[in-house]
Amino acid sequence: MNGYDILENLKMQVSKLEYMQYVSKIQYDAQNSQENLFIFLTDNIFLANWAKRKYRNLMIKFVEQTTNFKPEILFNLKSERQPPQIPQRKYIIKNNQYTINQDYTFEKFIVGECNEFAYKMTKEAAKRQKPNWNPLLIYGNTGLGKTHLLNAVCHSVYKRNPNAMIIYITAEIMFNEYRHRLQNKTMDQFRERFRKCDYLLIDDVQFLANTEKFQEEFFNTFNDINLAGGQIIMTSDKPPKLIEKLEKRLKSRFDGGMSAKIESPELETKIHIIKQKCELNNINLDSKIIDLLATQVHDNIREIEGIILKLHGQMSLLNMPITTEIVENELKDRGVEKKHIDFEDVITLVARELNLKPTEIRNKTRSKKTIAKARKIVAYIAREETNTTFPAIASELNLKDHSAVSKQIKTLKEEMQQNPQLKNEISNMISKLKHILQ
Incomplete structure (x- = not known):
């Protein structure tokens, strides 16, 4: 069994178009692969992430059915094929789901108000020989950068101390290994591995709540690492108190550490993230398309990556540029389109x-510029996104008549033409309205 067999099997499971767009661009790295570790190479991180999500499970299933053993499947960038000669990287324990992403560093993490605290906490944890807080929990919705921060810790710690023992794993994979060791009566090896590390980094820690026995094992692991001066950093989609079936003593341990929430990115941060990811992968997108993606896809950066990857692959194959119309059609196919919005929704969100x-x-007062701006924005969005009539808008905003509403909207449109930042700000408000109603 080798990687070429895996790719040949995958070819038979996808359409011809999908094979040409994606699978044909994946190469097997025979030089660096091992008996039960298959490494594949791609041109850019978008394709690597796409392959990981779409094909990894199919590839694992094929190997399992053929060899009766679950392999490790990794997707690396071609630029990483010849790494510098360094000692065996046992300081990072790679697992079946993730490899350490070379682009996920602190230097390449876009910082905004939405994630600044989480960024500073993880960076500080990576710098210290002994932790100030244990554990450190980073939580927030999917696709906001939690995994990026864990990867950044790996890079930062190794740079500071190449001999550090770092384990980076998902809670689900950790549980699977625990179950395997338990069944084979080799729990000593499990404890030797996990309790003697300097850094234990766990993604998706909400999956710790699999069984009481596993939680007990993790509790003891946490205590041993903590007593030895090691650092535990975890990510979750929710705070500890909302993780179902999590034992009280673990919640207490989590609450005794430090928690940092990553919020949905503000518009400017989203635009910077999209631009950076395009630059890293030599993908050119018009600024209007970047603005469109940033304003219409509410907060999930990973979803935006998926859209860019898909369109880039399709348009490269057809030798055509990505246009605004193509992006709008893709967003429509994904259900990102106009929803029914009421006037009250508009005024509540703008406020x-x-x-x-x-x-x-x-109120009629014009004493504050912010209030005057808000009234114009409400009038504009209400007219563009709701069925509210001009007279009704005038009544709601205490304006003289429909002509006053028309004047407000005309003035704002002129300001938006002269001020792209204002235009993006309003587009982002509209996007948030749609997201609320989804």
Whole structure:
């Protein structure tokens, strides 16, 4: 069994178009692969992530059916094929789901208000010989950069101390190994591996709640690492108190450490992230397309990556550029399209975004520039995104008549033409309205 067999089997399981777009661009790295470790190479991180999500399980299943053994499947970039000569990297324990991404460093992490605290906490944890807080938990929705930060810790710690023992794993894979060791009566090897590391980095820690016995094992592992001065850093999609079936003593341990939430990225941060990912992979996107993706896809950067990868692959094959129309059609296919929005939805969100009260926006006062701006934005969005009539908008905003509403909207449109930042800000508000109603 080798990687060429795996790719040949995969070819038979996908359509001809999909094979040409994606599978044909994946190469087997025979030089660096091992008996039960198959390494494949791609041109860019987008294709690597796509292959990991779409094909990894199919490849593992094929090997399992043929050899009766579950292999490790990794996707690396071609630029990483000839790494510098360094000692065997046993300081990082690779698992069946992830490899350490060379682009996921602290230097390449885009920092905004949404993630600044989590960034600073993980960077500080990676610098210290002994932890100030244990464990450190980074939580937030999918696709916001939690895995990037764990990878960045690996890079940073190794740079500081190449001899450090780092284990980077998902809770699900950790549980699978625990179950395997338990069945084969080799728990001593499990404890030797996990309790004697300097850094234990666990992705998707919400899956710790598999069984009480596993939680007990993790509790003891945590205590041993903590007593020895090691650092535990975890990610989760929710805070500890909301993780179902998590034992009280583990919740207590988690609460005794430090938690940092990654929020949905603000518009400017999303735009910077998209631009960076395009630059890293030599993909050229018009600024209008970047703005469109940033404003229409609410917060999931991973979803935006998927859209870019798919369109880049399709358009490269057809030798055509990615246009605004193509992106809009793709968003429509994904269900990112106009939803029914009421006037109250508009005024509530605009008030929240500009730190005002809805009653202030409805008031006639013009003493504050922010209020005047808010009234124009409400009038514009209400007209563009709702069925509210001009007279109804005038009544809601205490304006004289429909002509006053028309003037407000016309003025704002002129300002948006002259100020792209204002245009993006309003587009982002509209995107958030749609997201709320999904």
